[in-house]
Amino acid sequence: MNALDARAISFAYGARQALRDVSFSLAPGRFAALLGPNGAGKSTLIALLTRLYDLQGGDIHVGGHSLREAPREALRQLGVVFQQSTLDLDLSVEQNLRYHAALHGLSRRETGLRVEAELERQTLGERRREKVRELNGGHRRRVEIARALLHQPRLLLLDEASVGLDPASRLALNQHVRTLCREQGLSVLWTTHLLDEVQADDALMILHQGRLVASGQLDTLLHEQGGDLGGLFARLTRAEVAA
Amino acid sequence: MNAYWQCFSGIVLREWLRFVLQRTRFLSALVRPLLWLLVFAAGFRAALGISVIEPYDTYIPYEVYIIPGLACMILLFNGMQGSLAMVYDREMGSMRVLLTSPLPRTFLLCSKLLATSLISLLQVYGFLAIAWVYGVQPPAMGLLVALPALLLVALMLSALGLLLSNAIRQLENFAGVMNFVIFPLFFLSSALYPLWKMRDSSEWLYWLCAVNPFTHAVELVRFALYERFAGLALLVCLGLTGVFTLLAVLTFNPQHAALRKKG
Numbered sequence: 001m002n003a004l005d006a007r008a009i010s011f012a013y014g015a016r017q018a019l020r021d022v023s024f025s026l027a028p029g030r031f032a033a034l035l036g037p038n039g040a041g042k043s044t045l046i047a048l049l050t051r052l053y054d055l056q057g058g059d060i061h062v063g064g065h066s067l068r069e070a071p072r073e074a075l076r077q078l079g080v081v082f083q084q085s086t087l088d089l090d091l092s093v094e095q096n097l098r099y100h101a102a103l104h105g106l107s108r109r110e111t112g113l114r115v116e117a118e119l120e121r122q123t124l125g126e127r128r129r130e131k132v133r134e135l136n137g138g139h140r141r142r143v144e145i146a147r148a149l150l151h152q153p154r155l156l157l158l159d160e161a162s163v164g165l166d167p168a169s170r171l172a173l174n175q176h177v178r179t180l181c182r183e184q185g186l187s188v189l190w191t192t193h194l195l196d197e198v199q200a201d202d203a204l205m206i207l208h209q210g211r212l213v214a215s216g217q218l219d220t221l222l223h224e225q226g227g228d229l230g231g232l233f234a235r236l237t238r239a240e241v242a243a
Numbered sequence: 244m245n246a247y248w249q250c251f252s253g254i255v256l257r258e259w260l261r262f263v264l265q266r267t268r269f270l271s272a273l274v275r276p277l278l279w280l281l282v283f284a285a286g287f288r289a290a291l292g293i294s295v296i297e298p299y300d301t302y303i304p305y306e307v308y309i310i311p312g313l314a315c316m317i318l319l320f321n322g323m324q325g326s327l328a329m330v331y332d333r334e335m336g337s338m339r340v341l342l343t344s345p346l347p348r349t350f351l352l353c354s355k356l357l358a359t360s361l362i363s364l365l366q367v368y369g370f371l372a373i374a375w376v377y378g379v380q381p382p383a384m385g386l387l388v389a390l391p392a393l394l395l396v397a398l399m400l401s402a403l404g405l406l407l408s409n410a411i412r413q414l415e416n417f418a419g420v421m422n423f424v425i426f427p428l429f430f431l432s433s434a435l436y437p438l439w440k441m442r443d444s445s446e447w448l449y450w451l452c453a454v455n456p457f458t459h460a461v462e463l464v465r466f467a468l469y470e471r472f473a474g475l476a477l478l479v480c481l482g483l484t485g486v487f488t489l490l491a492v493l494t495f496n497p498q499h500a501a502l503r504k505k506g
Contacts (some may be wrong), residue, residue, distance in 0.1 A: 050343055053498040075345040086336035088257070090264040095257075102253020103344035103351075105246025 001064045003028050003077075003155045003187030004049075010057035011044055011210075018044040019210045022058070026189060026203065028154065031181045033198040033218075034191040036207035037237055042191045043083070045207070046159045049189075050080050063154045076104070079148030083160040085140055089133040093124060093143050096132060097150060104151040111150075118146040122176075138169035145177070155187045156180070162197065170197070195229050204229075208237045250346050251354045258358040262365065272321065272366050273373070276313040280374060284309050296437055298471035306379050311465035312434025314367045314389075315457065318397045319428060321363040323420045326404030329355065330495075338497070349492045356405065356488070360397035367393055385468040392467035395480050396460040402487035403456070409494040432458040433465075456483050 004026040011019040019041045026032050036042045047053040049060060051071055060067040063077035087096050094115060101111040119125045122142045132140060141161055148156055158177065162170040174190075174197050181188045190197065198204060198218060206214040213236045214221055218229065225232055262269060284306045299307070329338055329352075341351055371386060381389075407424060429435075431448070432455045442449035452458055459479040466473035 047498075050339070052339060052342060054496070072345040072347070075343060078343070080339075080343055082336065082339055084336055086340045088261065088337065091257070091260055095260060099253050099257045100340065102249050102256070103341065103346070105249050105344075105346060107245065107249060 005061040008058035022212050029185045031188045032203035034205045040207040041210040077154045079153035079156045081144045081158045081161045087132045092129050094128040100147045114150050122146040137165050157189045159191050254354045255358040258362045262362045298466045298469040312461045315461050317367050319400050322400030323404040325359040327408045330408040356401045363397045381468040385470050389467040392463045399484040402491045405491035428457040431455050434461045
């Protein structure tokens with residue numbers, strides 16, 4: 001069963017079409033990169049995947065559960081790190097995690113165990129009592145990842161999670177998520193507009209002007225179409241503009 | 244059921260922690276009603292004589308009269324501010340987290356409204372404590388009886404705030420809320436003057452005040468503070484809380500806010 005199935009998603013803001021017939025799948029344990037220039041429709045897609053917006057056309061299945069028909073089950077399978085930080089800056093790391101666990105209805109005992117485990121896994125144990133405000137950007141992102149994984153989702157969605165980080169933190173974050181993906185069998189959807197965050201064996205999707213203009217494993221796509229990712233990306237996005 | 248309780252208590256705990264950590268916000272919320280009490284009421288004391296009216300058993304100074312209205316004013320400001328933040332960007336980040344909970348959205352929104360209302364009560368009782376020291380001392384038991392009344396009013400005003408923020412595009416900033424919601428609700432009510440005084444000057448203004456939900460909120464609290472039962476006000480507040488909450492939940496949709504921005 002796929003971790004994520006997006007089937008013929010369309011969405012419009014009034015007369016402006018933001019997504020047109022977008023379909024893709026994500027297998028368990030895969031790292032998928034969703035690339036697209038600004039305004040490509042990535043944020044709209046994330047809003048639909050997280051049920052912030054209601055689906056207009058098509059359907060999304062998370063872990064086999066339809067967002068339309070079984071939204072609660074679907075959301076249970078989904079962990080999200082949003083583009084803009086959604087942590088309470090004045091609360092401690094642990095308080096932020098406990099709040100999230102409560103939102104997912106976890107018992108206090110279970111919460112204690114999972115918070116402990118996630119802090120350990122993200123190497124944040126010593127920072128648990130620090131206010132989030134006191135952490136640097138990279139650590140804040142780790143807290144958000146720990147939070148997103150507390151309820152043990154099958155799919156982790158990161159929306160431009162590396163924006164605002166320095167190059168070293170950006171690389172560390174990317175590698176950290178890949179490790180989680182490899183070791184925990186977690187599926188990851190990583191949206192970005194930075195090409196160097198994508199690796200050859202990643203599943204790649206390129207979104208442009210609301211359409212999915214490329215989908216497949218990066219090295220396969222490059223083998224078929226030639227050139228490098230930068231060339232492919234420029235060609236596909238320019239071609240659409242010209243069309 | 245346990246999941247719902249865990250979720251609700253988590254939301255309340257978060258509001259409590261934010262309240263404790265942002266003490267300056269708490270204190271600044273007290274400045275407004277205290278100015279009304281210590282400056283406005285003192286100034287108008289001589290000009291506005293209050294005759295014996297229910298629920299008071301005797302002549303009262305003006306400061307005593309306006310206490311329930313000022314308590315409700317705290318709830319009005321908090322309710323509008325909190326609800327506006329739920330719809331627009333300031334808290335959109337934390338609202339996004341809230342909405343990724345697998346529990347029903349209706350439950351999440353009602354929990355949030357109830358949690359912010361409970362925290363508002365702390366501010367009201369902070370204000371009542373200062374008023375007590377200042378010399379406005381309702382019966383001690385009345386302070387307890389007023390608790391459910393204040394909670395109901397807080398819920399009603401928060402739900403109204405959320406409903407208005409959902410429905411009206413022009414309320415995107417707090418200035419709009421002040422001009423078109425808070426001031427009319429507050430001044431066209433029995434918060435600052437008894438309705439019979441209003442009737443003396445204008446019949447139609449009197450009727451506007453009489454149908455204003457805020458008037459019923461103030462009267463419910465006024466009567467409760469003096470251990471009296473205001474049946475009509477209670478019915479109106481209960482009914483409106485139900486209607487406002489239902490409509491607010493039905494119309495809450497972050498997509499609408501996004502469509503307004505992009506549209």
